[in-house]
Amino acid sequence: MTTIGIQQMMVDSGVAFGTSGARGLVSQMTDQVCAAYTLAFIYGLGLAKPGQRIALGMDLRPSSPAIVRACAAAIRQAGCEVDFYGALPTPALACYAMTQGVPAIMVTGSHIPFDRNGIKFYRAEGEISKADEAAMTAAVVEVADFRDDGVMPSVNAAALKHYKQRYTDLFSADLLAGWCIGIYEHSSVARDCLRDILQALGAEVIGLARTDTFVPIDTEAVSEEDRQRGLSWAGEHRFDAIISTDGDGDRPLIADETGDWLRGDIVGLLCARFLGAETVVTPVSCNTAIEASGLFKQVLRTRIGSPYVIAGMEQAEAGGSVAVAGFEANGGFLAGKGLAVNGRALVALPTRDAVLPALSLLVMAKQQGVKLSQLMTGLPRRFTASDRLQNFPGSNSRALLDELQDDDGAYRGLWGDALGVVARRDSTDGLRLLFENGEIVHLRPSGNAPELRCYAEADSIERAQALVDFSLQQIAARY
Structure with missing residues (x-):
């Protein structure tokens, strides 16, 4: 047995909590580190009971099976x-774990680079909170010596079946009949599940770019290669839509009939409207068209990360809101209580989901008899873009944000007079600068990797993208 204090282990190993679970380099996520986190989850949150089941799953990263075996040994x-x-x-x-009333552990690095992975934890009620993370961090555990025999636990197919049935039961079997939908499969763990659901709803489905090599698709920072792929596929196949997800299937990537990838916050807005949401909870980084649309009685803004969105949803429900939805700029949609599809109640799922927003947009367009691109008609003309600087040390991010926050003239060192005067600063998460001309630039260090993210908002997508590109170029040149 080895005694391990989680707080010190985080420092020594470099595997620490980010915005969504514990994340680190694969080389840092040793058997001992993964087992210690698992034991901290079980003991720190008081889950150790005779016969207690712990649900366990994984994505398709090549490093995930070994982490599963270490977690299973600790369980x-x-x-x-x-x-x-x-x-x-x-x-x-x-x-499925929430339906069964059992805790769960998901081995996934989501969208982060190939050389990293992570572990996400769920109580029986849903995602762990920041308070739960603090309890785990304070834990001291005894980790048994572990010898990896390479043998995986036997697989229970019930969770995947239940998830597909959640959506095939909600919509009619011929709802998407006559539509041809491409699935950008890459290494998404949701690729086969998506195909099964779409075909069950009557769509013709064509798979695209399937690979056994892990591809870190980031739905907030679509690569130029994937932008061009979308346009090419749409032109070749005349799709009604192209659907994809990030690696673990909780963030959607949706292209319209032209192959243009839709922004995640606009996807969330449309999905929330379709489901009849009265209150929307969304991070500060999302498009201000959410408020300007006038579609929702209440919009609550939070820090970036699903735990903060969930906390906001719980606050709204406790305050009497009867139909609550949450979503993030990455498109991940969190279904609260009181939502419905064509009068049929939707069981709440307060964790990021990619299938619900994708289906909601497809169904909206099909029912209205319009192209997917036409769903944006009538929304306020506010456009967002985002990208990131990878391998950008956190110390550089902090120094930059401190300077921009404290020095009224520092922003001119990056943008000159191109944006005019800063009208307001918002430090809810990172630093969001609202300029007098109405344009917004938001800089934020990633909570999962050494990256600096940049979000911008303007009256055209071209201007928003230009702001992101120029801002990151200036920052990269400076550091």
């Missing part, structure tokens, strides 16, 4: 039972 060490659901979308594992 058994704690006297709990391993209920392994194999490779499946994160929301599929979470949905």
Whole structure:
């Protein structure tokens, strides 16, 4: 046995909590580190009970099976039972675990680079909170010596079946009949699940760019290669839409009939409207068209990350809101209480999901008899763009944001007179600068990797993208 204090282990290993679970380099995520986190989850949150089942799943990263085996060994060490659901979308594992009333552990690095991975934790009620993270961080655990025999636990297919049925039961079987939809499969763990659901709803489905090599698709920073792929595929196949997700299937990537990828916050806005949301909870980084649209009685803004969105949703529901939805700039949609599809109640799923927003937009367009691109008609003309500087040290990010926050003239060192005067600063998460001309530039260090993210908002997509590109170029040149 080895005694491990989680707080010190985080420092020593470099594997620490980000905005969504514990993340680190694969080389840092040793068997001992992964087992220690698992035991901290079980003991720190008081989950160790005789016969307690722990649901366990993973994405398709090549490093995920070894992490699963270490987590499974720790679950058994704690006297709990391993209920392994194999490779499946994160929301599929979470949905089934909540239905069964059991805690869950998902091994996934989501969208972060190939050389990294992570572990996400769920109580029986849903995602762990920041208070739960603090309890885990304070834990001291005894980790048994572990020898990896390479044998995976047997797979229970019930969670994936339940997740697909959630959507095939909600919509009629011929709803998408006559539509041809492309699935950008890459290495998404949701690729086969998506195909099954879309075909069950009557769509013709064509798979695209499937690979066994992990591809870190970031739905907030679509690469130029993927932009061109979308346009090319749409031109070649005349799709009605192209659907994809990030690696673990909790963030959607949706292209219209022209192959143009839709922004995640606009996808969330449209999905919330379709589901009849009265209150929307969304991070500060999302498009201000959400308020300007006038579609919702209440809009609550939070820090970036699903735990903050969930906390905001719980606050809204406690305050009497009867139909609550949450979504992030990455398109991940969180279904609160009181939502419905064509009068049929939707069971709440307060964790990021990619399938619900994708289906909602497809169904909206089909029912209205319009192209996917036409769903944006009538929305306020506010456009967002985002990208990131990778391998950008956190110390550089902090120094930059401190300077821009404290020095009224520092922003001119980056943007000169191109944007005019800063009218307001918002430090809810990172630093969001609203300029007098109405344009917005938001800089924020990633909570999952050494990256600096830049979001911009303007009256045209070209201007928003130009602001992002120029801002990151200036920052990269400076550092």
